[in-house]
Amino acid sequence: MRLQTRIQLFTTAVLIVLLLAANTSIYFIFKNTSISSEQNRLSNTSSHILKEMNEKPEVPMETMLQAYLLSDGLIRIAEKGRTHTVQVYTDSAYRHIPSGYHDEQYEGIIEYKDSIFALVSIPAINEKGEIISLQLIENIDVLYENIQELKWVLVITSIVVIIILYATSGIVGRLILLPIQRLTTTMSTIEKKGSFEKIVVAGDSRDEMNELAMTFNRMMAKLEDSYIKQEQFVSDASHELKTPLTVINSYIKMLKRWGKERPEVLEEAIHSIETESRRMKYLTEQLLELANLEETVEYGKEVADLGAVVESTVKRLQPTFKHTIRFINYSDCSYVKIHEQSFVQLLVILLDNANKYSDDDITVELTEANGCASIAVKDRGAGIPADVQPFVFDRMFRVDKTRSRKTGGTGLGLSIAKKIAEQHDGKIILESAEGAGSNFIVTLPKLEV
Ligand code: ADP
Numbered sequence: 001m002r003l004q005t006r007i008q009l010f011t012t013a014v015l016i017v018l019l020l021a022a023n024t025s026i027y028f029i030f031k032n033t034s035i036s037s038e039q040n041r042l043s044n045t046s047s048h049i050l051k052e053m054n055e056k057p058e059v060p061m062e063t064m065l066q067a068y069l070l071s072d073g074l075i076r077i078a079e080k081g082r083t084h085t086v087q088v089y090t091d092s093a094y095r096h097i098p099s100g101y102h103d104e105q106y107e108g109i110i111e112y113k114d115s116i117f118a119l120v121s122i123p124a125i126n127e128k129g130e131i132i133s134l135q136l137i138e139n140i141d142v143l144y145e146n147i148q149e150l151k152w153v154l155v156i157t158s159i160v161v162i163i164i165l166y167a168t169s170g171i172v173g174r175l176i177l178l179p180i181q182r183l184t185t186t187m188s189t190i191e192k193k194g195s196f197e198k199i200v201v202a203g204d205s206r207d208e209m210n211e212l213a214m215t216f217n218r219m220m221a222k223l224e225d226s227y228i229k230q231e232q233f234v235s236d237a238s239h240e241l242k243t244p245l246t247v248i249n250s251y252i253k254m255l256k257r258w259g260k261e262r263p264e265v266l267e268e269a270i271h272s273i274e275t276e277s278r279r280m281k282y283l284t285e286q287l288l289e290l291a292n293l294e295e296t297v298e299y300g301k302e303v304a305d306l307g308a309v310v311e312s313t314v315k316r317l318q319p320t321f322k323h324t325i326r327f328i329n330y331s332d333c334s335y336v337k338i339h340e341q342s343f344v345q346l347l348v349i350l351l352d353n354a355n356k357y358s359d360d361d362i363t364v365e366l367t368e369a370n371g372c373a374s375i376a377v378k379d380r381g382a383g384i385p386a387d388v389q390p391f392v393f394d395r396m397f398r399v400d401k402t403r404s405r406k407t408g409g410t411g412l413g414l415s416i417a418k419k420i421a422e423q424h425d426g427k428i429i430l431e432s433a434e435g436a437g438s439n440f441i442v443t444l445p446k447l448e449v
Contacts, residue, residue, distance in 0.1 A: 004177050008170045103123060361380070379437050395415040
């Protein structure tokens with residue numbers, strides 16, 4: 001069942017129940033109060049009659065009753081076991097209304113020949129000392145007609161209100177669901193076209209529907225961004241792989257033509273083919289690394305002393321580096337939970353870049369603050385221009401393509417480093433100014449030991 005129909009049916013059902021409860025209560029309260037006020041009036045009259053009977057015993061009973069005769073009804077004296085001795089009435093047809101004999105005060109309703117009567121019976125003692133009952137019976141047809149009228153008024157107004165509410169709840173439901181329908185239409189367009197459409201946000205109200213639309217738009221923007229990056233990555237990666245393949249292919253052609261006669265060509269070709277194939281191997285290894293990183297890091301974390309890890313990495317790399325690496329440890333003890341092999345790889349990437357892209361010493365500093373340990377890898381090289389700094393952690397991004405290629409760079413190092421930092425619940429940031437060197441800072445949560 002559609003949501004709109006459900007809203008419409010639910011609100012209508014709730015209203016029907018409420019109207020039924022309210023109108024039934026109104027009907028019965030009105031009916032009971034009207035009848036009981038009629039009976040109270042009769043009770044009062046009977047009290048007056050009894051009082052007068054006591055005060056004026058000499059007045060004949062019939063005369064007395066006649067004085068109090070009701071506008072439409074009868075007054076009678078009922079005695080146990082006897083037919084009514086005295087009775088006065090406005091209509092002779094009322095003479096035979098069966099009212100019975102009641103020992104105690106009694107109030108009730110009698111139906112007689114299509115008419116309805118209110119009855120009040122009060123016990124009294126006659127001049128002979130016998131118990132009699134004084135009964136006042138009044139026709140209340142007019143009152144019942146009013147009650148019936150009220151019943152129909154309530155029924156008709158309820159039906160009208162239900163019809164109006166059913167129609168308006170349909171309109172309200174449609175209004176509420178309009179943005180959802182727009183969302184569904186946009187989503188099916190996206191599904192069909194494979195595009196990244198956005199929803200038009202109506203006005204700048206911060207209601208739930210606009211929030212939903214804005215969240216959807218933000219999600220679409222992120223998806224689009226990651227889709228563009230993914231496409232860019234695939235195209236960059238194919239391009240990176242195509243270049244060495246083209247070089248290898250050209251040398252093979254050259255070898256075929258002159259390789260046998262000219263040994264210097266043979267030597268150059270073998271050297272270039274070896275360099276390019278090594279490059280390709282390195283690139284594919286890094287690509288695979290990037291893809292598999294998630295699983296490797298997740299299941300192999302152990303507690304380690306960060307200072308010791310950095311120190312041993314620096315020592316191991318120093319002999320192969322052209323610049324001196326200075327390690328300064330400002331932390332007493334910084335235990336962290338890391339996947340050591342991956343974390344060392346992160347350090348190697350940063351140190352290797354500092355070595356490649358600068359012509360001066362490298363400084364590595366370990367500090368701690370606010371429950372985190374930070375490693376800063378600083379160089380005094382060319383630095384990275386501010387406008388490209390936001391992209392250096394993107395896959396295959398290189399500031400200077402020719403230089404990076406010459407140094408054997410793939411543009412994947414920093415994106416691998418960023419992924420490793422994130423998988424350790426940490427982050428990596430860059431502080432750099434053109435000509436003033438670069439400072440890559442990795443921050444990790446420290447363990448309380
Ligand atoms: P690559 O394999 O090309 O070095 P990275 O992802 O490690 O790839 O680095 C991306 C780019 O960022 C590099 O091509 C280089 O232009 C720039 N870069 C990285 N580290 C430094 C640094 N310490 N100094 C200057 N430029 C750097």
